[in-house]
Structure formats: structure tokens, C-alpha cells
Amino acid sequence: MTADTFLISGGRILSMDPEIGELDGDVLVENGAITAVGHDLHAPGVRVVDAGSSWVLPGFVDTHRHCWQGAVRFSGVGWDVAAYMERVHGRVAPAISPQEAYLGDKLSAFACLNAGITTVCDESHVQHSPTHTEALIRALTESGIRARFGFGWSAGSTNMLGSTDPHPAHLSEVRTRLLHDDSALVSMYAMLRGPVLSSLDTCVADIARARALGLRMSFHVGHPNPVGRSEISLLHDAGVLGPDMHFIHGGECPDEELAMMADAGVGLSVSATVESWMPGIGIPATARAVRAGVAVSFSADTELAAGGDMFTVMRSAFTADQLRRIADPDYRDRHAQLTSAQLLEFATIGGADVCGIADRVGSLTPGKRADIILIDRTAPNLASFADDATAIVTAAHAGNVQTVFVDGVERKTAGVLTDAAELARLQPGLREAAERLRGLL
Numbered sequence: 001m002t003a004d005t006f007l008i009s010g011g012r013i014l015s016m017d018p019e020i021g022e023l024d025g026d027v028l029v030e031n032g033a034i035t036a037v038g039h040d041l042h043a044p045g046v047r048v049v050d051a052g053s054s055w056v057l058p059g060f061v062d063t064h065r066h067c068w069q070g071a072v073r074f075s076g077v078g079w080d081v082a083a084y085m086e087r088v089h090g091r092v093a094p095a096i097s098p099q100e101a102y103l104g105d106k107l108s109a110f111a112c113l114n115a116g117i118t119t120v121c122d123e124s125h126v127q128h129s130p131t132h133t134e135a136l137i138r139a140l141t142e143s144g145i146r147a148r149f150g151f152g153w154s155a156g157s158t159n160m161l162g163s164t165d166p167h168p169a170h171l172s173e174v175r176t177r178l179l180h181d182d183s184a185l186v187s188m189y190a191m192l193r194g195p196v197l198s199s200l201d202t203c204v205a206d207i208a209r210a211r212a213l214g215l216r217m218s219f220h221v222g223h224p225n226p227v228g229r230s231e232i233s234l235l236h237d238a239g240v241l242g243p244d245m246h247f248i249h250g251g252e253c254p255d256e257e258l259a260m261m262a263d264a265g266v267g268l269s270v271s272a273t274v275e276s277w278m279p280g281i282g283i284p285a286t287a288r289a290v291r292a293g294v295a296v297s298f299s300a301d302t303e304l305a306a307g308g309d310m311f312t313v314m315r316s317a318f319t320a321d322q323l324r325r326i327a328d329p330d331y332r333d334r335h336a337q338l339t340s341a342q343l344l345e346f347a348t349i350g351g352a353d354v355c356g357i358a359d360r361v362g363s364l365t366p367g368k369r370a371d372i373i374l375i376d377r378t379a380p381n382l383a384s385f386a387d388d389a390t391a392i393v394t395a396a397h398a399g400n401v402q403t404v405f406v407d408g409v410e411r412k413t414a415g416v417l418t419d420a421a422e423l424a425r426l427q428p429g430l431r432e433a434a435e436r437l438r439g440l441l
């Protein structure tokens, strides 16, 4: 499919661009780029997409999802993080085949598109071989989603806790041969282990290697470790923090470490649902990060443990924060209550900002690529005269997402994925993969 030219007409536009704001109007897309947002736009001869009963907003940006775990989706709901690490990292990850990884990634990508997530950062720590890597990239490419491919390590090998093994050797080749274009629909960054899963010296060397290749980096932070300090302090003291990084979780990290992130321009990915459902990761740090001045984004993390749509993540962040406010008056006094406008911002432009692509997506701004979703505002669960963002954050679900464009290409139409037949074709393989992999858990 090629990028299209069309006019989205008569919608309630939530642009997420502070200069454009919210308006009843039109969005003109030409060759996959947004070229105008305003009232009564005219574009003779182009296809018109009627948005009269819709909210029109930028697609959601998920800054952290282990897409390969789509193959074992919902197998570990309610587990604590120790069980997850032992069973998933220790047993399933090392055994996954390239084809199983391909199937999991593709299913996750389709689930994202169905729920209006137009960009996903695929935190992919099953880089066991170049064949695995190519299968994972192929799945993302075929799905049509905008993907940031986080080239991670080879989970389950000896590189756990203090490892001195360097990041997998084919990182450089993948960068130079497959994913050298940072503006491509599938682009690349390095998902690094950080100075707990690997030794500090190894981590610093991995960071230097990623930077030499022009790669941004992500790190999971807050792993329990013998020195009792998190990855953030260790990286800060090593002098390597920078705005080309984003951190994931951080719920157990003290405010001083959040301040280190803010000072260095490091954004945060809060996986509010999985953090709430999987004991041991830490309590969602959304409001604490806001207070510290850290750029916040949202992520689904793993569909092994929870559903993966952004509506659920936004509501989980609000629920977790409200519970904390109820339980702790000091916390309530020190942190402003999260608003629907903020939650929607973290799920869209916040995500684009944190993963370094806000120049291309995250808001309906002329010049950006046309990653746009239409949500049915007349649906029984949504029709209201309340604030738009509040209605969406409070009650919308994936089934309300009627239309999805990625890079100007329609990926969901009238509530159905355009690749629904391909998804059906994958089912027998997915069933086989799930049965084999679940047997290892």
C-alpha cells in the first residue's frame, strides 16, 4: 500500500499541538503527510473521509512493548516479577524460534494498530541470531505499523546480572545493513541492559558503541541489585546520562534520581497496567515524574501479563495514582492530581517526545506524517457532553477506534483491520507456537 492523499472532514480534532488545540474542522493529508489542519479546508478531487461522528487525534505511541511475547499472551497474569524473570527470560526466551518470534511480533503489531497505537517501541531481547533479528524486523515491516525496533540482548544467556558479555555482535551490522534510516517506518534504537544486568564497565562500553552508531537507547531501571542503587544513579555517576536515552518503569527510584533524569533530558516510559498487576516492578511513577520535570510516556510492556491497549494503560495510571493519594496524605499534598488532558498527552505526543520522533509524529501538526486515528464519539459508551479527553480516557476501548492511518496508509477501516485476512492466516501458527512455548513456562 502507498501513502494516500485525502481530506478528513468535519471531525472533532484533538490535535495535541498546543498552537492548534482542539477544533471542529478538517485535516488534509497529501502523500502521507499532514499539510493542513483547520476549518472548511477544500481539496478538490481528493478522497473525503467523513469524520462527522468522530474524534480525530494522533495515533498513540507505545514506548515499550516486548512484542515477541505476543506468542505467549496472557500466560502470566498475576505473576510477580521474579516468576516472570525466571520463566520468561530463563525458559521461554532462549527457546523461541525465529518463526515463533515473528508470529508474536506480528500479532502484537496488529493488536496495536487495532487499538489505535500507530507507533510501538519494540523492546526486543531475543536477538539470539541474525535470523531471529531479521524475522522480527520482517514482522514489524509487514504489519505496516510505525516501529522503533529496540535491538536488545539475547535473554536467557549468561548475560544476566553483572555480565561482562558485550551487547550482541550483530548490532552494528543490523544498523548499517538493515535499519540505517532513522526516518523510515521501521527504525532502530538500542535496548541496553544497564549497569545491573551487565557490569558498569560493560554498560558504559555498550553505550559508547550505540552512540558511535547514532542509536538512541532505552534501559529498564529499578532492578534489585547488591549495591542498593538503581541504574539511574550508576549511569549519572559514570557521566553518561543524555537526552538520547529513555528509562522504563522507575517506580522504585527516589525523587533525587528522577531529578537526575530531568537534568539530563532523559524521558520515562510508565507501564502503568503491568506495574500495577505484576508485583515487584514498582508503583507507577507518573505523578512523581511530572513533579520532577521528567518527560512522561506510556507503555504496555508485556501482553503476557495484561492487555495491551493504551486506553487501559491511561486508566491504570490514573487508578494507581488515585489509590496512592487515598492511602498517603503526604503524597496527595505533594503531587497534583493527574488530569485526562495529561494522560492523553503522555499517550501521544509525550510518547513521540520520549522516543525521539516528535519531529515526525505525536500531534496533528502540518509537516508531520499522517499517523491519525478516528474514534467514534457517538458510541453508546462514549456519547456525552463532557470534556473530550475525559470521555476518551474514562471510557473508550479499542472497538471504538474506527479508522487508523499510519504514514497516510489506512490500516483499519470501519472498525476492521485492513489486514484481518492476514491475521486469520496466522492463527494456526500462533496456536502451535503458544502451545509449545506455554509448555516451557
Ligand SMILES: [Zn+2]
Pocket (backbone or CB within 6 Å): 064, 066, 123, 220, 248, 301, 302
Ligand atoms: Zn519491559
